[in-house]
Amino acid sequence: SFRCQDCIQIPIICQGCMVTAHQFNPLHRIQQRTEHNNKKNYWVSTELSSLGLVIRLNHTMESCPHKPLTGPPTRKFTAVHTNGLHHTVVALCHCPDQPSIMAQLLRAGFFPATTERPQTIFSLAVIQDFRMQTHEAGTTAHAYHSALQRQTDPTFKDRVDDRYREFLRVIQVWGHIEDQIRTGLPFGINQHLPEFHRDCLAVICPACPQPGINMSRETSKEHIKGKPHLFTCFLAADGNFRLVAKEKNQDEEARSLASGRAYMVADDPYWTYLESVHDDIECETCTNHKAGQLGRQLNSKHLRSRGKAVINCTRHTIVRPKAMVDFPKGERYSNIDYALASTIN
Structure with missing residues (x-):
C-alpha cells in the first residue's frame, strides 16, 4: 500500500x-x-x-519510438524540487531531429546543473521559489538548501545528497537569464536603442536627459541654452564601507556573468587600472574622519573589497549604469574617478 x-x-x-x-x-x-x-x-x-x-521527455510521457545509438535508454538524475531531493529516472528523446538534452529538460520544467552530461536537475519551481524567498525574506542559499535537505530526511539530514555547489551555479545563471529577458535583449531591443546603451542590463533613470531615448539628438544648442536646467544631468558620488566582499575560497575561477553590463564596472579593466595607481600617503590619524578611518581600520587580509563607491543622479537617486566600483584599499579619488569616467563614457 x-x-x-x-x-x-x-x-x-x-x-x-x-x-x-x-x-x-x-x-x-x-x-x-x-x-x-x-x-x-x-x-x-x-x-x-x-x-x-520514468519521466519521458519530448513525447508527453510516451515512450520514444527510437532507441539511442549508444548507451542505455534511460538516465538517472538527482532532481531538486521545493519538497526536497529526489532520485529520478529520465528517458530522453532519441528521434533524428530531437532537440538537445538541455532543451528537452527545459521544456519539461527542469534546469540542468551542467550543459554536458548533467546528473543533477532543478525544477523551475524551486528556482523561482528561492528567488522569491531571498528577495522577500532574505533567505540565504545555504539556509534554503539546508531546508531542502531537511525536508528530504528530517532525521538524518547529512545523509541527503549535497547539491549546494550546483544550486549556487544554477541560481546565478538563472538570475542572469532573467535579467536579460527583463531588459529585452533576447527580443532585439538593441536595434531600437542608441549605441551607448546597447547590451546594458541596468535600468537607466527615466527622467534624466538621455540623448536618443527621452530627448532628440537634434535638440538645438539655442533651445538648451534657454533652459539648461532641463538638459543637465546632476551626478553625485558616495561610498559605503559596510559593503565589504570577502575572498571566495570555494571557486577561485568564479567570474561575473554581467561584468561591465549592469551597475558594476568591468572587472579586468578596473583592476588593471588600479595596478597603475600609486598608493596614497597615509593621512594623520588625529583627523578622526569617520568614513576614512573605517575604511583603513577594516582588516583586508581576507577581504577582496573594503567597500564600494557609486555614482547616482542627485535629482532622482537612481544608480547610473556602470557606475559602481570596489574600494580595495579604502576610499581614494582614483576609484571615484574611474566610476565617473565609466558612467559618462
Missing part, C-alpha cells in the same frame, strides 16, 4: 495506481506501508522511481 504526501485527498492505493496517478507529478513524496511482525503498522518514505515511474 502507498500514499502520497503532496496530493490532496488521494486514497491509499497500490503500486501500479500510484505510478499512473503521478505521470505528470513525478516529484511528489511517496510513503509505503511496511509490515512488522505481520502487522502493517508504520510508513516509510520511498521514491516514485523505485516504483517504476
